[in-house]
Amino acid sequence: MQWFREWESFVKGKDGDPPGPIDNTKIAVTKCGNVMLKQGADSGQISEETWNFLQSIYGGGPEVILRPPVVHVDPDALQAEEKIEVETRSL
Numbered sequence: 669m670q671w672f673r674e675w676e677s678f679v680k681g682k683d684g685d686p687p688g689p690i691d692n693t694k695i696a697v698t699k700c701g702n703v704m705l706k707q708g709a710d711s712g713q714i715s716e717e718t719w720n721f722l723q724s725i726y727g728g729g730p731e732v733i734l735r736p737p738v739v740h741v742d743p744d745a746l747q748a749e750e751k752i753e754v755e756t757r758s759l
Contacts, residue, residue, distance in 0.1 A: 669710045670694075675722070689728030696732050703730045 671690050677683040695709035705711060713734060714722075723729065 669712050671728075672712060675726075687726060690723060690726055691728055692730050692732055696730050703732055705732050705734060 671687055671692075674683070674687040678686050695706055695711045696703050697706045698704070711732075719731065723731070
């Protein structure tokens, strides 16, 4: 959010100097080769289109992509749920 606040001040005319390159190094951590958001980081979420627009003008990064967590489903539990559903429908 720090960079965004600097950019916002520039756009609103409160600061005459444009912000430097986007700096996400303080809010990003790399795990297993993927850049992820640090827990509790001072951040905000923007659309991919907005990121591409701002990054094309100001440069910087790294890009932090937020993805929903991957849910691992137990196949045995899924089959049990399907069996219950079939048995319930037959009643």
